[in-house]
Amino acid sequence: MRLRVTLNKCTTITLTLINLLILYLLWTTQSANKLQYTQDLRITTNVTTTAHDENELIISKNLMYKIIKKDITFVFRQYENYDNDLIASVASLRNMLPNSQIIILTDRFIYPVLKLNATIKIVKIMPSLENNYDQRNVLSHVKTKYIMFLSDSLRFTSVQVFIKMIQQLQLKSTQIVSVSVALSKQCYNVNIDVKRWTLQFINQSSNICDYVESDRQMILVKKKLLHSLTDAFMQPFPAAFYIQTSYLKYKVKLLDVSDNLIKPGRKLFTNVQNSWKYEQLNKDRWKDMCKKLGFKKIIHVDNSTDWFGCRKNTPRCFGTVVNKIPQYIYEGKWTPPCCLNALRQTGVRVLSELENKKLRYWLLDTSLLGAFHMGDILPWSYHIDIGLYREDVDKSEWLSRSATSPITDDEGFIWERLNNGHLYRVQFSHVNRIHVNLYTYTLTNNTFMVSRYNTTFNKFYSSFIKPLSRIKFIDYYVSAPNNIRHFLQLFFPNKHIDDPVKLLNVTKK
Structure with a gap:
């Protein structure tokens, strides 16, 4: 009888010690993970430029993957209904990031109809009887901290391009990050003279500028930046986007990345009709943008000038003058x-x-x-x-x-x-x-x-x-x-x- 009591006591003590050991191991593991996450977060939010190359900043890859998967909404704005490569571009992105959050913006019903996964959201932003304000408000559909704009016809071969862009955006001096996929790309500074209704482009040799001209590019920004723009999704995109950000003195960092990380997709507008249609649409969009933003004169880097105001066969830009003071004077313009x-x-x-x-x-x-x-x-x-x-x-x-x-x-x-x-x-x-x-x-x-x-x-x-x-x-x-x-x-x-x-x-x- 005494031996049985002794065995029971030993068994109880042994089980207690085992449970304590298990609790200790769990506690140490959680502490280590918490410490690692804290260090990763500290590295991410307090990135310095002590590295030899800003593009090679060391940030935890695990944390970067988490940010890309959960904190970035990918938005397609730059495409045409009549000739696009959206299905293949979206598929390429989903192959790289299976659960990525994707929004496609459209001014009107997309036709021909795109056969896309139901998880991909299509937001119609032009007013209509069937489309209320909340449905048209793009930012209300975005629940993430970052937004990445993607041009049409892209192929993603590595998640590294996203990591490099996220790393760069962590720097306090960077508000916008761009990666050009096209061979022809150019950085411009933009001089906006609201009083004189004038927009001027100035060549910039640096990779930090106001405006990136490229047919295919990726643009990463924080969502809160878009709230400061009059219309972040205005056409032509991204031209109108860059003009608005340059007015607010936001700079763009143009990253150079390896061609192995991202490639162009199918070539678009290859036939004469589609090419002509794209050219005409682009002219109309520039004209409409200039009207909305108040530009009458655009001076290009070669000093050529485009006029978007009145002509000999159109009325002048202001109406009847009352008390010898034109309306534009009260608007603070000349x-x-x-x-x-x-x-x-x-x-x-x-x-x-x-x-x-x-x-x-x-x-x-x-x-x-x-x-x-x-x-x-x-x-x-x-x-x-x-x-x-x-x-x-x-x-x-x-x-x-x-x-x-x-x-x-x-x-x-x-x-x-x-x-x-x-x-x-x-x-x-x-x-x-x-x-x-x-x-x-x-x-x-x-x-x-x-x-x-x-x-x-x-x-x-x-x-x-x-x-x-x-x-x-x-x-x-x-x-x-x-x-x-x-x-x-x-x-x-x-x-x-x-x-x-x-x-x-x-x-x-």
């Missing part, structure tokens, strides 16, 4: 460059006529102020003002013929006399009413007075234009009063003469 270009052409046409026919004329008002201050039209002007002798009107065929009814000259400019007095106006075209005003003056008792028309410069002594002087204006030397500063002082305070922007600020009040 005259749209297309309108300014039209005004310059109209000014050259009128001044050449006055010069060739030897009419006595002079610049007036803010046109003279612009010539005095900068030798050109003030960048917010929407018309040019010129004074001339009333008795010289008949020297010009176009002025004399327009006295009874408007007339179009050989270059399409419209010459007319307004009904409220001896004011003549020359317009850029019938449709585009950018214009030059010609005020006719008569001499009475050594004083020049404008004929039956109320203007700021309606009266001044004849000594200011006897004799006339010359001043640079629109790349020419034209007639002006002989004591320009004194003449301007009759109508503008000195502070406005020396800094015309102050005059603009006063006018807006």
